Amino acid sequence: MSEVAVDGLTLPPLLVRASAGTGKTYRLTGRLLTVLLGGADVESVLATTFTRKAAGEILDRVLVTLARAAEEPEALEALRGQVEIAGLSAADCQRLLHRLMRDIHRLRVCTLDSLFSQLARSFAFELRLPPGWRLTDEIEEAWMRRRAIDTMLADIDGEILSTLLSMLGKGDTARSVDRELQGIVLDAFSESRWCPPSAWESLQVPSAPESAELTRAAGVLGSALVGHKSADAQLRKLGMDLESRHWPGIVGHKLIGDVAGRSSGDDGLTYYRKPLGDDVVAALETAFAGAKTEVLGLLRLQTEATGEVLRSYAEHVDAIKHQSRAMGFDDVAFRLARWIDSVAIDTLDSRMDGSIHHVLLDEFQDTAPAQWSVLRPLALRAATDPPRTTFFCVGDTKQAIYGWRGGRAAIFDAVAEQIPGVEQATQDLSFRSSPVITQFVTNVFQHLGRHPKFSDSQPVLQSREDYEAAALQQFAAQFPRHASAKTTLPGFVRLHTGPEVDAEGAGASARREVARLRYVADEVARLAGEAPGRTIGILTRTNRSVAYLIYLLRELGVDVSQEGGNPLTDSGAVEVVLSALRMAEHPGDRRWAYHVSHSPLSALLELPAIGPRRRDDRVADRVDAAATRVRERLEYEGLAATLIWLSRSLIPICSESDATRLRQLLGLAHAYELNRQPRISSFVELVQQKRVERPRPAQVRVMTIHQAKGLEFDTVVLPELGGTLVRQTRKCIARTDGPTEPPRAMLRYLSQTQWQMLPAEWREAFGQHAAGLVTEALCLLYVAVTRPRHALHMIIDRAAKRSFETRTPASLLYHALGCTEDPTQSTADLFTAGDAGWARHLSPLPEPSAEVSPAKPIYLQPPPPVPNR
Known part of the structure; x- marks a missing residue:
């Protein structure tokens, strides 16, 4: 077994199964600090994760922890316990901090994208990548x-x-x-x-x-x-x-x-x-x-x-x-995975300007087979080459929610077989949530089998329902008991039904959806008022209702934003500028000219207000002249300079929010000009789709559950628990010899009613796929209910029948909690636990900074379209 010795402390290869909120980043950071304090060269360490935000958090924790330990005795004592080095001194921390700051460019704490890009640039010729690729x-x-x-x-x-x-x-x-x-x-x-x-x-x-x-x-x-x-x-x-x-x-x-x-x-x-x-x-x-x-x-x-x-x-x-000369991340990973086994590990060292002897892998449950193929040679050497190499891997198969983009949680289990001498540890003590939350999580997931549709266990798996029930029962049987380290932290859990909506005939579904979302918005506004300054996360299962919820909350005066940012088109000023660009490209399309003529840009472009009358030659001439002014600017000065010219007329009369969005629009334009497309509509499309975060996060943030991974909030609201538990979206099913192996056979998907026509090996492949969908749906529910620190509010639609046997997350929760209340009632509490006034038991938050001045709308923006079910 390979190991590193630090003052008598050994570091064998380690795999950690860390439940939500149990200090995964703390554990990884402690391991990284232990390796560095043991004298490992900066360039010999590799720590990977899946997002830049997570990589930045790890690096930030390393530097801040060392800086505080070098100055504060309490922080030094805490660090000694974290790295388990009793003789650690403030001078040791100071020396390591100076070494890291001097060689910070050589410390590989990065995303997989960054690591693979570095490898690909080092071996561009061998991978047959075009010169100057990006x-x-x-x-x-x-x-x-x-x-x-x-x-x-x-x-x-x-x-x-x-x-x-x-x-x-x-x-x-x-x-x-x-x-x-x-x-x-x-x-x-x-x-x-x-x-x-x-x-x-x-x-x-x-x-x-x-x-x-x-x-x-x-x-x-x-x-x-x-x-x-x-x-x-x-x-x-x-x-x-x-x-x-x-x-x-x-x-x-x-x-x-x-x-x-x-x-x-x-x-x-x-x-x-x-x-x-x-x-x-x-x-x-x-x-x-x-x-x-x-x-x-x-x-x-x-x-x-x-x-x-x-x-x-x-x-x-x-x-x-x-x-x-452009490659996607999947393209790079595919080429690296097919090539890396043919190259000697020493060649990697020479091209990457340093040997990697210490490998730390974060969020490993989301790793795809191609990614593991690239990481495996590095991991094997880190786990087996004496005398001073280490391997560390942390993840949670209960949070494997990215199967739709290639992640396979089973690879996490395969590591124990492929890495020699690896030890395993578990973490189920939450440092995030109150005891009320952790007890609720345990009760739900250990009793999933109470649902009538999933309670029967078949000795022989034949139908899709058999595989789904077996997957759910296995998830429940393996689920560990969660506990909270913060035993006095107040909390509250509530499962309740939404309002009764009398909607029949055409458009009834849309009207019910609008009524449900309005009820959710009213509840969130009430919660925000009861706990001022306490963060609230609204987590949806799909993107469909995010925009409409934001619109409703802003209508109620709630400070709200979307996680990951919104497209810049949430600003009226940006919309006006984009209309000017579209008018320049399509002057015959009177919509854009009409919008510009009724905005502050009309004076700049000498375009009088256009009325909704039939086509007029004089109006057409004025539109052509205005479009020509914009086109000439684009041709002779470029996109960014044209946007600056247009924005100067808007910024003096904009709100600070709109002015910020205009500045962010210029940032997109500068980046776009590095690889511009022939049509300006391509830039407009980019602006409509690219999400850009505002500088200041709001008290209430709306996002999908996938986007909430790694985040935490004081209160979490789950408004979409009534949809089908799983949705079959795959068009092709693969057969493989193992989670880390490539497919050896492919087949188009066949409906469940025709499964009996398939050969036995394909029936099993289809069944395993169905089981995987259920497991991922349960992981998604687990991620959702483990985000709150204090309060969890679950709002579900009224059940059609008292038995409530639908195959939905809402029904799973109802039966797992042993609810006895009638689920067909409207606005009824089906389950509560804890103290609804939890915020009164906490110290008051500091007064927020002065708010930005209210917006001065450039034009009245209509509400977004009502979402369809």
């Missing part, structure tokens, strides 16, 4: 994806394209070709890169029964009489469908499923409690065999077409990226 962002990736699909469609012969699209849709061409191809690319392209062409041809299609045999079976079914009117009618219908070879009427029928699920030695079949004769069972088996051949034959064609589309897409998108 990393793309999500917006540019989407633009290149659309361009690659357009180019691909243009290059394929029309008749071949029609056949290919028909095969993709099992004989039916999709209404939106672009949307269909976009979905396939987003879903399966990352995995398809690892697959040989044969992976898309792995499905074996059995031979169909002879036509005469099918006809005989149809006759038996059509004439069968079992003594029950409905049963006889269903058998006749099956016989007619089989006679006409109408396979959709046969596939998914209960009797066909019963035949498919039979094992040798099973008793005879019954239908409507009537026994079926051997001749009828044999006819059903023949019908099943014919339907199976039909379904699997179409599925194989669809799968092969998908593989062909992805191969063609790969060629086109690689050409576009090579020409643009």
